[in-house]
Amino acid sequence: MPQHSNASLFVWFRILFNCRFYYPVFTILFLDLGLSIGEFAALNVVWALTSVVLEVPSGALADRYGRRPLVVAAGILMVLEMAVLCLMQPGHHDLVLWLFVANRVLSGAAEACASGADEALAYDSLPEAERSTLWPQIMARLSRGMALGFVVSSIVGSVLYDPHSVAAMLRFMGLNADVAKTTTMKLPLLLCLGTAALCLVVTLRMTEARTPTPKMPMLQSMREAWGSILQTGGWMWRTRAAFALIVFGLVFDSMIRLFLTVASNFYRLVGIEEGWYGVIGTGVSLLGLVTAGWMETSARVMNVRQNFLWLGLVVLGGLLAAAHPQPGWAGVALVVPLFLSMRFLQFFLSHYLNEIVDSAQRATALSFRGLTINLAYGTLTLLFGWQTGWVGGRLHLSADDPRVFAESLKLWPWWFAGTVVLAGGWVLLRSFSTAKDEHSGGESRH
Template identity: 25%
Template sequence: MSARQARFRFLLLIALRWLPVGLTIPVLVLLPLERGLTIAQAGMVGAVQGFVVLILELPTGGLADALGRRPVLLAAGVINLVALAVMCVADSVALFALGWLLQGVYRALDSGPLDSWYVDQALAADPDADIESGLSHSSVVLSLAIAGTALVSGGLVWLGPIGPMSALTVPVVLALALSGVSTLAVALLMSEERPALGGGATTGDGGPVRGRAALAASLRGVPTAIASALGVVRRSRVVFALIIVEVFWSFGMVTFEKLMPVRLSEVMGDPDSAAALMGPVSSAGWAASAAGAALIPLLVRRIGGPWAGFAMRIALGLGIVGMGLLAGPVGVITGFLFTYAAHGASSPIHMSLLHRQAEGEYRTSLLSLNSMVGQPGFSVGSIMLTAIAQSVSVSAAIVVGAVVLAVAAPLYLVRPTFREPIDGGTTPASALTPGGI
């Protein structure tokens, strides 16, 4: 497979992966309320996903590195189908909690393997492959997929119920069908050659282990993959800096994911009108995110990845401040769209810098660790910033979140003294580099 073919398959799989998400984003919070749950109960069952992801993120990343990206993504797809099926019929706290629990398992399994598969395939075909552009284009595709199906979801709800299905259930049913297509595409389009089945284990005659023995050998390799990822963070000050950036970033994301609707309601003086406006505004935000991701390769080529990351993190902070301080709906929405453009540009830079530090078969474990630390960062941000919003003001909470997010920008400029080996071995003197990521 050529690097170009790997990129095409990667982008197609990304689109299929996120189309169902756009359908469910506008309705999954409202669906439990329609079926009799209180707002507090809906918030409680929704939190189950975050806790499950926090617990499973790193072990599942290790599983992908040990067993392979394709089988883990196939398992994730099947679990997602079950989760969405549960959501379609759930009518109690217990069933909604089960649905979100399964969604958490799915998100943990799904986090990292597809990106890692693309990078490994592209670099195997061409060691000089431009993975930054591929990852940037994936952010564009992701954003456009969500923006498009979010509008479709709103249209389906506007059309009303279909037979026995309520209007809010229809997008979830369609998401279930599209998720089936996505899982089938993974089975057909992903090809993967592991160095040796079962993490390198062999039989008595020296052949590779297969069947149940291969699965057992792969599972035994999970702790090694996890330990290797943690070892890279411990040895590499660049990787450690990127992980800390992710924590601060996730803290600040609370401003535009949770506080934006509150801020818009505040300036409009009408919660119902603000809620109606958030649908198209969110879709426009994802389109702005796609535009930011599409333009970022030009900036990276001009000033380099670390400085581009620094610039985009400062721009993101300024956009959030605008969202919190600009007057009127137009000012708030302008700040929101600028924020999403900078957010979309920041993501491929961050992931490219992390990929460049994560060479070898344990790449997914390091990506999962990066994703995992974002969970407590977002949770702490939710608690602290909502408390500030209630006790001081929504604007004050948004500005605090912007400052926390932007203060980590200089960490992108940390320079390595050498590239640490992924397996924890000794780095020869010839591996020393003059710096830069």
């Protein structure tokens, strides 16, 4: 049946789209190709801005004209973004920089097309009466699949990136040959190009779950799409539960994701060699297999406030550990909760938001979630770039110096705690000011 087919294909799509072989060495890939920390931060802002500009319009288009075309477009864009990365030539700074700009634009566009559309397609394919039961099971299955995917991609990607590991493998196979770093740097990228092609095949096998809106003149189509965006945005602004999920989601996600983005830099800071990065990713992924069942249990036995409270404490503890790094494996072990917290956050946001949003505007609402999260991440990445420049100037060191990175981490727990308090205050103020509106309009839809 299409219901079960779409749900299974959705799991495969997310795994292939997100489990990338270059993620264990993401930050150092930029640096080893000759870019600076400042350029790295700016390129991630380019990615976030692209995603922000396209995020909600793509969700509105998916709601009106079908979710499958947007998911297929995401698969095509992923192939293109990985093809651009494979063209990288170390030692040619300007060429590398502009290829990365193209890659970040294509990647942001792919993220925007997938965000909302893939989840809405899978969710609405399920029997309506069973969605609240089946969706947590599918998300738990996705978490387990992602965990296994990250096991494979983390080990393979980090090992292939390290020329010493590749040379050791060749010697084991009876081939006594050294491999240049410029060659091994591209191996994870080429593998990602292969998984991107598989991801595209998966999207082409998906089937539309809803009857798309009939075609109409372009001007009318654009007017109605923007009307749908404004209507959904207004509902999310007025509805307390949706507003709170979006606000706390962007605060949590931006901080966690910023640390995950620079995780390879943190490993270098505590003295872990590149060849071990995949082992770390594997360990975290294996823990993800164990914790997948905890997500369903948390959603069943605790309410949304309790789940976000304990998750916030876990994130704060991980950031404090990063701010005071211990050398070697002890330092890595103490920040593992940050990696696991992202899985729980994504599960909670998907579970609670899908429960309250109307099917006709599901992709648009989920795209608003992606829009705010990516906007917050891009802003925080830009602030991180400024922060390293300021700290470097204060310490009279280059912004790329590891001591600057270590000093920058000390401010992160306080930033997270402060933004959580501000978010909580904003949600309370909005709750008092919009309770009447929600009673008369927002909740009548459910």
